[in-house]
Amino acid sequence: MKYFNFIFLLVLTLEISAQSDAENIKKIYSQSLTDGKSYEWLRHLSNNIGARLSGSYGAEQAVAYTKEELEKLGLDKVWLQPVMVPKWIRGLPEFAYIETKQGKTTHVNICALGGSVETPNGGVRAQVVEVMGIDELKALGKDRVQGKIVFFNRPMQADLINTFEAYGGCSDQRYSGAYEAGKLGAVGVIVRSLNLRLDDFPHTGSMTYADLPVSQRIPSAAISTNDAELLSTMLALDPSLSFFFKQNCQQLDDVLSYNVIGEITGSEFPEEYIVVGGHLDSWDLGDGSHDDGAGVVQSMDVLRLLKISGITPKRSIRVVLFMNEENGLRGGKKYAEIAKSKNEKHIFALESDSGGFTPRGFSFDCSDAQFQKVLGWKELFKPYLIHYFEKGGSGADIGPLKSDGIVLAGLRPDSQRYFDHHHAANDTFDAVNKRELELGAATMASLVYLFDTYGTAVEITNDTFKD
Known part of the structure; x- marks a missing residue:
């Protein structure tokens, strides 16, 4: 009898949790599509600042702008992480x-x-x-x-x-x-x-x-x-x-730049970290709207969407805007180096670096057991036509964080038009669709919400059901 009571309570708990998760995810999508900030942030980043090649004046402006905007969100912490980057000029x-x-x-x-x-x-x-x-x-x-x-x-x-x-x-x-x-x-x-x-x-x-x-x-x-x-x-x-x-063109001496970081401190497990991010630098021919302005503003909006949806994160959630992905990966390496030196426990990292097109799902770099846990959330994304959940790569900037236990993931938008713009002069703001961009931000925020709520540990075993 105790066994059946336990099963009943477990199923009831899972049903209630699923309903609550579905409601929170619906709220996140609604907020992004009716009150999103990603498109306006991208408009400024692309049209007012433009190209942001590492070591350039544009990159310097982008650091100042995104730090200021993150500070406006009322996060618990916002700071700049110094990193030396290459300076190449055309x-x-x-x-x-x-x-x-x-x-x-x-x-x-x-x-x-x-x-x-x-x-x-x-x-x-x-x-x-x-x-x-x-x-x-x-x-x-x-x-x-x-x-x-x-x-x-x-x-x-x-x-x-x-x-x-x-x-x-x-x-x-x-x-x-x-x-x-x-x-x-x-x-x-x-x-x-x-x-x-x-x-x-x-x-x-x-x-x-x-x-x-x-x-x-x-x-x-x-x-x-x-x-x-x-x-x-x-x-x-x-x-x-x-x-x-x-x-x-010329290769000049390395110069000082920064990763831009904002954090909501976790209410229950503040020493466990979740990262969401994109790279702030871009190539110099266009204005870097798809690569990777889209990922930057979507990641910024993840934290804002959680806040305005009334979700209090259990774990500390960081947005990291990495510098120098395009020609060195210095920002990603520096972030991982400092995290390791501080013995920070990162459980999940998500990167958007595949353009601002319609989101289709995610690829995951994780264990088979962790992936099976993620697949259990797939139905929650079905109403939003998010169907792609596959094991695979994640993102270049979060790759240096890879270690046992952490789950790395990459947002996977529809990629058929991405390489029409990639690293070219037509990677410009007019090529980004507002609704597609906002759907991507909501999709990222929803996955971050689930990892924050449930963590990455796979703890249920056969012993759980023993009388």
Whole structure:
């Protein structure tokens, strides 16, 4: 009899909890869609401040603005966490053309890749060798590469529904292309933009020279997808054509910047921490609205939505706006380093860094048992068309927090349009839909609410039901 009474009470408790959770989540969504702040914050961040590359004046302004806005929310703590970040500047706009014979040129759209060296004052002009990836480049060998401009033209795989998988499948040519080509004596690298559509926007992004001596470091630039198609076609007709490009970028000394942090202190377990965040820096071509202004303002609104929904967190919840995700990950590493030095117990971290499009769900980096617990919450999200709950990656900035016991998660919006804007001049405020952005903020706040309410421990065993 005691066994059945226990089961009855357990089921009744779970039903009451589920009803309460559903009501709180409904309230969170309602508040975000009728009284959200994320869109207005993003409007200012994008239109009044703009590009926020680490070490820039824009990044400095963004730190001051977001700190001020978090202070207005009446959080228990708001502070700046110092972090040294790289300072790379693009300089004057790049210029490039294809030359089929002396005096006959066709202008093309390029942009320097982040971290690239500049070209000589007179630019670089050379014949072109086209490859579909690093393995093909290595197979050519030094004799066929030395003195040439290497053109990496492997496109993102269009039949992959997961566009991040398509991105990952060819990002190595952007990141390591100049390193591999420089070892073979190339004089420059041109990389097809990582974009699934054909357009005239070159997409920048980080690259590395690794341990390559300075004397072998060659300029590296991205070319728009339309112009990559053009260059490939022209090479097929005339393999002896030349390519010219000029860029003026520079790598300067590291400078001081900050992570911006706000906290609601937990009412029951203040020594257990939940983090929600995005990265405050952006590339310099657009205004970084999708990457990652959207994640920044959604994360800020998570704490506000919990407060105005009348939810008192049990655990300490922090919003962390990380600096320098794009070209160094210094902010994420610094936050994790300091958390470890203080022996802070982080149980859950959620990042939004996949754009401000319609939320579809989350990916989780956690144990199988923890994931099964999360799946038990899936029905609560069904009314909001949130259906994607899968094990996988989380976010670059929260990755350094990974340890036994912690659950890491990434918001997963619909990604089909994301790479149309990623790292390009059209990553601008007008490309963000207000309702989609606010749905994302509510979805994040709802998951944070559940982890705060129930924690991450998986404690129910068969022994629980013994008389």
